[in-house]
Amino acid sequence: EFGGLTPLEKAETPNLDRLAAEGITGLMNSCGLGVRPGSDTSHLSIFGYDPVKHYHGRGPIEVAGIGMDFKPGDVAFRGNMGTVDDDLTVVDRRAGRIGDTTPFTKLVDGIKIEDVEFHVKPGTEHRCGVIMRGPGLTSEVSDPDPHKVGVKVLDVKPLDDSEEATKTARVLNDFLKKSHEILKGTSLNEERRNEGKPEANFVLMRGAGYVADTPPFEKKWGLKAACVAGGGLYKGVAGIVGMDLIAVEGATGKADTDVEAKFNAVVKAIEAYDFVFLHIKATDNFSHDGDFEGKKKFIEKVDKVAALLVERADTIVIVTGDHSTPCSLKDHSGDATPILISGPGVRTDDVKEFGERACAKGYLGRIKGLDLMPEVLNLIGKAELYGD
């Protein structure tokens, strides 16, 4: 598209280039060479949490991202408020892209089946998070959400022979039945029917994951950390590792996001935190759409605002991606992402621009996500001496 250049290479990025020129650069495979990472596993790795040990499915990340209280032993799910007909066939997985599910989640939040409490809270748009809390639960159960319309909601099945899986499936099936009855009967859905809208009458759940005892970022690395992000997944991973979530008006996790507001929030957060994680999502969206030009322009937009982070005497800036999403592929790939680390006390290398090819020649070489936090601790002078 761009004569073999990537959108990042093609984009005019004077601020990122300056950070690269004044710092060290390299290439990173967040989850290891050739691994095609999801955004959850890649962020865990970058924060120094081996996903082999610390990744337990999307459910816990979803509930953390919408700010639900979770604790070890919980089983968590992503959910949609969806529409089913009388024989439980899925008609609309998003209840007509219902905007705010709060009135509906309120009706089913707190339901208790046997000794298990269900917590249900609204997410963005049609989404919600569901937590099962009680003794003897497991995430080894199948999804009730069939992931498509025109078929019936699936009976939840245990995925192993354990008592826990049998119990979790039984309780969950009962919850789905009971919550459906409540939602079906609410006057809110009568109103929707009258307005010709699909009812929000079923909690379509998927991505069961158990909530593990994850050591908080501040304890693990000695750095008080905050997150500025639009997308729920990124806030979720930050939440799982115990970062504070900073709410920013206009941060949407899409191309219409208020990049300036996010950077301003970061600059403000630096005063109160040791480590601030800023996530920019839209470049990935453009990639999934195969939109080279859109991605390039968005990178240029981000670069302009990034001027706020250049030449700060008190801050080390790290710029990288959690994974590559080539526009030509329209999907995540296992290709390495460029990385730069720049700021007071950081060496420089000979690389003068931020891009895939340029950073291949940098001082950092080719690193993994798990390598990053130890390097950061070293650069800020917090690495403990190993040996004598």
Next chain:
Amino acid sequence: EFGGLTPLEKAETPNLDRLAAEGITGLMNSCGLGVRPGSDTSHLSIFGYDPVKHYHGRGPIEVAGIGMDFKPGDVAFRGNMGTVDDDLTVVDRRAGRIGDTTPFTKLVDGIKIEDVEFHVKPGTEHRCGVIMRGPGLTSEVSDPDPHKVGVKVLDVKPLDDSEEATKTARVLNDFLKKSHEILKGTSLNEERRNEGKPEANFVLMRGAGYVADTPPFEKKWGLKAACVAGGGLYKGVAGIVGMDLIAVEGATGKADTDVEAKFNAVVKAIEAYDFVFLHIKATDNFSHDGDFEGKKKFIEKVDKVAALLVERADTIVIVTGDHSTPCSLKDHSGDATPILISGPGVRTDDVKEFGERACAKGYLGRIKGLDLMPEVLNLIGKAELYGD
């Protein structure tokens, strides 16, 4: 200081540059990315011994460095001959920087408490090594050395609930008492008192470590190895892995060391050994003092003598550092050190000079200390075929 250049980059090093140009280069983090290594853990790693498994504290390295006989099961300590007053308050941790402790260590060497023998031998200056040998000992005991003056010598305490720790602490406390009585009563200290010098009346011990069964370098890598070094720690690590220690007159481990004598000893040793480890210490000393110019000049001094190792048809030369010690930081850091490997049969890359930035572009990329010995075996044609 040097316009952003490191002392190595600023220094005129035609011989090192030539070795780099004729060989392969890279960057090494001896103990892994971002890890700030001690000199003991880093050397173990470079010799191919994972410190997680093979590092057991400084004591064993100290006694190995002064050439004491040690064997698995021993518990070893670093020690000083120090001065305490009548109520055991430390007055001088080095007994007036006493030059040679031999007459004093002789008095307490061989003391037996219960079934434990104490071996005490002189180290450099005020230092000595202490070995406890007997059944049921452990290194899980606290230091008697309070590490400062004006406070009392500390009672040794067991650090866990084991019988071994209780015994080791009890026996060690008895030894300290008994040896103090002997040293207090010797006419040597009467002489020192008469001369107005602080008595050498207490063995200040610290850094307990147990001596593990470390596979010898020759057995592990098939290479008969020798060490040329001034500093005790480096001789110690070499001793722990079973290298022969070659004594070189004038090798002090300081800036006044006889670099030429050390290189001559290496050239001679190459005839009798497969692997010769040469350690140069003073660059690190200059770094700890923040002396950019001193470090640069010392590097140039080493480079001149390094001509002896250029263009040897029979020798592969490896040049690297065990860790980075930036003059700006005056302490060890986790930054990578440049490395070159040059000699017959070794590839070349495009890197023409030996320096941090230049070597970032080399063939080796960014390696760990543990990667080095397998690469060496490969380059000398001794790597075994893995598979078929």
